[in-house]
Amino acid sequence: MSRRAAIAAPNAHATEAAAHALAQGGNAVDAAITAMLTTTVTEPGIVAPLGGGFVNIWPVHGDPVVVDGNVEMPGRGQPREAFGERGLIRREIAYGGGMVTYVGPASVATPGLIAGMAAAHERFGSALWHELLRPAADVARGGFALSRTAQSYLVLASAPIFSWDEATRARYTDDGAPLPVGALIRDPLLADTLEHIGAEGASTLCTGDLARAIADDMTARGGLLGAADLAAYRPVARPALRSRLGDWDLACNPPPSIGGPVLTALLRLLAAVEGDITPARAATVMKEVLDIRLDRIDTAEDLAAAGAELLETLHEIGATGLPTSPSTAHVSVVDEDGMACALTASAGYGSGMTVAGTGLVANNALGELELNRLGLHAVAPGTRLASNMAPTTARLADGSVIAIGTPGADRITTALAQVMIHVARHGEALQTAIDRPRMHPRRLDDGTDRIEHEQDEEIAASLDGAGLARHEHPPLSMFFGGVGAAARHSDGRLEAAADPRRAAATLLV
Numbered sequence: 001m002s003r004r005a006a007i008a009a010p011n012a013h014a015t016e017a018a019a020h021a022l023a024q025g026g027n028a029v030d031a032a033i034t035a036m037l038t039t040t041v042t043e044p045g046i047v048a049p050l051g052g053g054f055v056n057i058w059p060v061h062g063d064p065v066v067v068d069g070n071v072e073m074p075g076r077g078q079p080r081e082a083f084g085e086r087g088l089i090r091r092e093i094a095y096g097g098g099m100v101t102y103v104g105p106a107s108v109a110t111p112g113l114i115a116g117m118a119a120a121h122e123r124f125g126s127a128l129w130h131e132l133l134r135p136a137a138d139v140a141r142g143g144f145a146l147s148r149t150a151q152s153y154l155v156l157a158s159a160p161i162f163s164w165d166e167a168t169r170a171r172y173t174d175d176g177a178p179l180p181v182g183a184l185i186r187d188p189l190l191a192d193t194l195e196h197i198g199a200e201g202a203s204t205l206c207t208g209d210l211a212r213a214i215a216d217d218m219t220a221r222g223g224l225l226g227a228a229d230l231a232a233y234r235p236v237a238r239p240a241l242r243s244r245l246g247d248w249d250l251a252c253n254p255p256p257s258i259g260g261p262v263l264t265a266l267l268r269l270l271a272a273v274e275g276d277i278t279p280a281r282a283a284t285v286m287k288e289v290l291d292i293r294l295d296r297i298d299t300a301e302d303l304a305a306a307g308a309e310l311l312e313t314l315h316e317i318g319a320t321g322l323p324t325s326p327s328t329a330h331v332s333v334v335d336e337d338g339m340a341c342a343l344t345a346s347a348g349y350g351s352g353m354t355v356a357g358t359g360l361v362a363n364n365a366l367g368e369l370e371l372n373r374l375g376l377h378a379v380a381p382g383t384r385l386a387s388n389m390a391p392t393t394a395r396l397a398d399g400s401v402i403a404i405g406t407p408g409a410d411r412i413t414t415a416l417a418q419v420m421i422h423v424a425r426h427g428e429a430l431q432t433a434i435d436r437p438r439m440h441p442r443r444l445d446d447g448t449d450r451i452e453h454e455q456d457e458e459i460a461a462s463l464d465g466a467g468l469a470r471h472e473h474p475p476l477s478m479f480f481g482g483v484g485a486a487a488r489h490s491d492g493r494l495e496a497a498a499d500p501r502r503a504a505a506t507l508l509v
Contacts, residue, residue: 002022002023002025002509003022003026003027003335003336003337004022004335004336004494004508004509005018005022005028005031005333005334005335005336005486005494005508005509006332006333006334006486006487006488006494006495006496006506006507006508007019007031007035007331007332007333007486007496007506007507007508007509008331008332008333008484008485008486008496008497008498008504008505008506009035009036009039009331009332009484009504009505009506009507010039010042010043010046010147010149010329010330010331010482010484010502010503010504010505011039011042011043011147011503011504011505012505012507013038013039013041013042013135013139013144014035014036014038014039014042014331014505015035015505015506015507016038016135016507017034017035017037017038017135017136017139018031018032018034018035018331018333018507018509019031019507019509020034020131020134020135021033021034021035021127021131021132021135022335022509024127024128024131025126025127026125026126026127026131026132027124027125027126027127027335027337027339028057028333028334028335028339028340028341028403029055029057029120029121029124029125029333029339029341030121030125030126030127030132031333031335031341032055032331032332032333032341032342032343032403033055033117033120033121033125033132033343034131034132034133034134034135034136035331035333035343036053036113036117036329036331036343036345037049037114037117037132037133037135037136037194038135038136038139039329039331039345040113040136040329040345041136041139041140041144041187041190041194042139042144042147042150043147043149043150043329044146044150044154044171044172044185044361045150045153045154045157045161045162045172045327045350046149046150046153046327046328046329046347046407047327047328047329047345047346047347048347048350048360048361048362048363049111049113049114049194049360049361050108050111050113050214050347050355050360050361050362050363051071051111051113051345051346051347051348051363051365052069052070052071052109052111052112052113052116052345052346052347052363052365052385052387053069053070053112053113053116053117053343053344053345053346053389054066054067054068054069054070054116054253054257054260054343054344054387054389054390054391055067055069055116055117055120055341055342055343055391056240056251056252056253056340056341056342056343056391056392056393056403056405057120057124057339057340057341057393058240058251058339058340058341058393058394058395058401058403059124059339060337060338060339063239063240064239064240064242064251064393065123065237065238065239065240066237066238066239066240066241066251066252066253066254066260066391067116067117067119067120067123067235067236067237068112068116068235068236068237068238068253068257068384069112069113069114069115069116069117069119069120069235070112070116070257070384070385070387070389071109071110071111071112071363071365071384071385072109072110072112072229072233072382072383072384072385073109073110073366073377073379073380073381073382073383073385074108074109074110074223074224074225074226074229074366074381075224075225075226075229075377075381076226076228076229076232076381076382077226077228078224078226078381082224083224083377084376084377085376086106086222087104087105087106087107087221087222087223087224088102088103088104088106088107088366088367088376089102089103089104089107089164089352090102091103091160091161092160093156093157093160093161093349094156099369100369101161101348101349101364101367101368101369102364102366102367102368102369102376103160103161103164103349103350103351103352103353103364103367104164104221104222104223104351104352104353104364104367105218105221105222105223105224105225105351105353106222106223106224106366106367106377107348107351107363107364107365107366107367108218108223108224108225108351108353108362108363108364108365108366109225109363109365109366109385110225110229110230110233111205111233111362111363112233112235113345114197114202114205115202115205115206115233115234115235116235117202117343118201118202118235119235119237120235120341123237124339124341129198129201130198130199131198132198133194133195133197133198134195134198136194137190137191137192137194137195137198138191140186140187140188140190140191140194140359141186141187141188141191142186143184143185143186144184144185145181145182145183145184145185146179146180146181146182146183146184146185147181147503148181148503149478149482149502149503151178151179151180151181151183152478153327154172154173154178154179155178157349157350158172158173158176158177158178158179159173159176159177161349161350161351161352161364162350162352163176163352164352165352165353165354167354167356168352168353168354168361171185171187171354172185187359189357189358189359190358190359190360191359192359193210193358193359193360196209196210197210205230206230206231206233207230207231210358210360211227211230211231212227213355213356213357213358214230214355214358214360215227215230217355217356217357218355221353223353224366224377229381229382232382238253238254239254240252240253240254240393241253241254241255241260241261241264242264243264243267243268243271244271245267245270245271245420245421245424245425246271246424246425247396247397247424248394248395248396248402248420248423248424249394249395249396250264250267250392250393250394250420251392251393251394252264252390252391252392253389253390253391256384256386257386257387257389257390258386258387258388259387259388259389259390259412259413260390262289262290262390262413263390263392263412263413263416263417265289266285266286266289266413266414266417267417267420269285269288269289270282270285270417270421273285277421277425278462279439279453279458279459279462279463280462280463280465280466280468282417282418282421282439283439283441283451283453283463283466283468284466284468286414286417286439286440286441287441287449287451289413290410290414290441290443291443291449327346327347327348327349327350327407328344328345328346328388328389328407328408328409328412329344329345329346329407330342330343330344330345330391330405330406330407330482330483330484331343331344331405331484332391332403332404332405332484332485332486332496333403333486334401334402334403334486334487334488334494335488336488336492336494338399338401338488339401340393340394340395340401340402340403340486340488341393341403342391342392342393342403342404342405343391343405344389344390344391344405344406344407344412345389346363346365346387346389346407347361347362347363347364347365348363348364348365348367348368348371349364349367349368350363350364351363351364351367352364365385366385370409370410371385371386371387371388372385372386388408388409388410388412388413389405389412390405390412390413390416391403391404391405392404392405392416392420394420394424396490398490399488399490400487400488400489400490401487401488402423402430402485402486402487403485403486403487404416404419404420404430404483404484404485404486405483405484405485406481406482406483406484406499407481407482407502408479408480408481408482410440411438411440411479411480411481412481414438414439414440414441415438415440415480415481415483416483418436418438418439419433419434419436419483419485420433422436429495429497430485430487430495430496430497431497434483434485434497434498434499434500435476435500437453437454437455437456437459437475438453438454438480438481439451439452439453439454439459439463440452440453440479440480442471448469449469450468450469450470450471451463451468451469451470451471452470452471452473452479452480453470453471453472453473454472454473454474454475454476454477454480455472455473455474455475456475460472476500476501477501478501478502480501481499481501481502482498482499482501482502482504483497483498483499484496484497484498484499484504484506485497486506494508495508496508
């Protein structure tokens, strides 16, 4: 019998895929996985199958668990001269006012997204694995219309990132120029690959035919990723990082991620604020947390220890009363039984590389300067890389449950904190909270700080009154993320909400 569920995802192809999983006897975890697999096909440039991700699951009975399927540093058995500039292509793109990233074969980290989703499915899922791959394969074979969100990124990235590889150029550009919104994209080779993963299991990407294809192509083109890296990769299931906000019990991804600890720190400090949380007060708390992140965590060699230190430091701050990438996608699902699944995935800005003979597009996590502040190729092979992703689940004692998350680089944590404040402290509906104007503290290249915010008189007056430098964006700016949330209320009512800042879709089935 098909379960009812609330679904929030990047597009209608993904929500329909989730409905397919539910019709096949699946639960919230199955629905979230198949929605994300379909998203990796239908949002080119935004996310890709050979990326990384986190699956946050709060089962009906038991404690919340986060499956870490994030990317890690490859290079096992490689000579010292393989690390560095070889195989990296420096590119400037206009995103965020202009930035530099590195693409090419040597920018590709060991992918973990599909392995992580498979581990979550094995532990919590109830549908057959091959049924979760079917919708993604079908849409790749039948074709899909390019979304507004993906096209807006391809406008910036087609020439610098998605044109150097002939296979990628042919699929996602018009001879190097960006495709228009609504352009029909078909990929029968990728469809075959997804069907193969469905039939053989995710292990084919670690030790099977697809692993050999990936390793051979990477080696031929000067990449670090090899067979030993793929074979050694293991998803890791960890207890979620917990915090309270009002009556809500919230669960985030723990270290060595950055996003989960930063969001938890924000929530704990905001929860300690007595009375109304003014925009200026919220902005100050966000700035304190992100300052510590920039100064002490992003450059730490041990991310797990640094994340734990952040929480301890901010616990002490709270006790004394002291005041980044478009290429991420998120899916939230809550089913009628009360199981919640929040799944966030990223492929960085995209390496531009399509693995020969597979249709699989690879990440550029080794080339993202903001996530490699120790330097490119600086960490040891096997090290999980830094991540802003922060998929979150939350429960009330009465059985109400939420799954929530967002893309948006370092705006992920601040966007989620603001939405949850409106939900948990002010009792607002999910859609109302998501629609409200947002802020984000930003450190500029000259070392000064300012608060980025969407146009809003109350925010402007509060920040001016506190003497905080600010920069105003238009309402509902894509810069501030794209929150997607699903909920089951204590009376069994299902709710889904999507962010008007990005193209998205919701479905109640």
